Amino acid sequence: MSEVTDLLSPGRISLDATATDWRDAISQAGRLLELEHACTEEYTRSMIANVEEKGPYIVVAPGFAFAHARPSEAVRRTAMSWLRLQTPVPFGSPKNDPVSLVVALAATDAKTHLSAMKGLARVLANHDQREALEQADSEQQILDILERETHQAPASPEGRNKPENASTAQDGPNPQDRGTGTAPKNKILTVCGNGLGTSLFLKNTLEQVLSHWGWAPFITVEATDTISAKGKAKEADLILTSSEISKTLGDLGIPVKVIENFTSSSEIDRALRDSYDI
Incomplete structure (x- = not known):
């Protein structure tokens, strides 16, 4: 199991969801974490407040937002959720809108998820791998792609x-x-x-x-x-x-x-x- 898939589970993956706006998208990604007791509603609210306060800096690549907030007592264990939207929604990012994929992170500290972030960044930087993730039609396919690709050595820039x-x-x-x-x-x-x-x-x-x-x-x-x-x-x-x-x-x-x-x-x-x- 890779570091990325270790933080994910089929129950924290939602494919072709529908969101009314960016707040709703983050709320749904947070809800996936809440349902498996990785965090409380307070943490989800913090992820939304983070964007309200600092702007859409969490939209780090075209179509991709990485929702998160600071570690707090609202986080019960480190975990990630994966929300793929059927219809992309704008987050307010001039260069990277609209967003079709929201990955939410609940972290208990600033270190335990570092390896997972490296693997995830490598996958999303590869056009073919990103395309495969967008076309996957089941939660298990998402996990299989992440498991396979995050074990591969990174290519030259x-x-x-x-x-x-x-x-x-x-x-x-x-x-x-x-x-x-x-x-x-x-x-x-x-x-x-x-x-x-x-x-x-x-x-x-x-x-x-x-x-x-x-x-x-x-x-x-x-x-x-x-x-x-x-x-x-x-x-x-x-x-x-x-x-x-x-x-x-x-x-x-x-x-x-x-x-x-x-x-x-x-x-x-x-x-x-x-x-x-x-």
């Missing part, structure tokens, strides 16, 4: 080649690459509202790109929340985040790069090339 003037794995990033005249701190922050959901999708894809470049041994990637990011910015070279979260960060003294599709290695590749002047 969407056909991108290692940049000719990128540092080798032996050298690491060159201080002159950023054109700032100062040595890089070799740390990148991926930021979301709570630091345990969407930022992990972004962190996983970023780490794949860095690995492809040969920079993974030299750059630390940390997923964090908006409040912590303001204190940690001085330790980092740049921040990757959503457009909604970027507006709340303000001027932190380092570049803040907006990423629309958190599962797109090519988009993150472009952001890194710009930030490190490659």
Whole structure:
């Protein structure tokens, strides 16, 4: 069993559901968790309030929303639910609406679901695998696809080649690459509202790109929340985040790069090339 399917069960998967709007979609995804006693109604309300407060930053890829809130006493155990909508609904995301898939996470802490997020991000980043998930006609087919695909090794970032003037794995990033005249701190922050959901999708894809470049041994990637990011910015070279979260960060003294599709290695590749002047 993979880390993803370990957090799912047929009872927490609903296919071709109908939702009136984004609140209803999150409510239904939360209800799947409630029915199997993974969380209470209070947690579902928190997931909705999270979007009301911070905007649709949970829509991390075209057609996909990752609903979640901070760990609390309303969470009884770490689990995920899977809600596929027959008719997609808008969440207010200019680039990624409308949403046809809502995955909800109830987490007891910030660590136990990390491996599952990596596997899920890898599956959703692959067009063929995403298509298979959209066409699956049973809960067991969803689980079988996730079980099979999350065990596969990740592919190279969407056909991108290692940049000719990128540092080798032996050298690491060159201080002159950023054109700032100062040595890089070799740390990148991926930021979301709570630091345990969407930022992990972004962190996983970023780490794949860095690995492809040969920079993974030299750059630390940390997923964090908006409040912590303001204190940690001085330790980092740049921040990757959503457009909604970027507006709340303000001027932190380092570049803040907006990423629309958190599962797109090519988009993150472009952001890194710009930030490190490659």
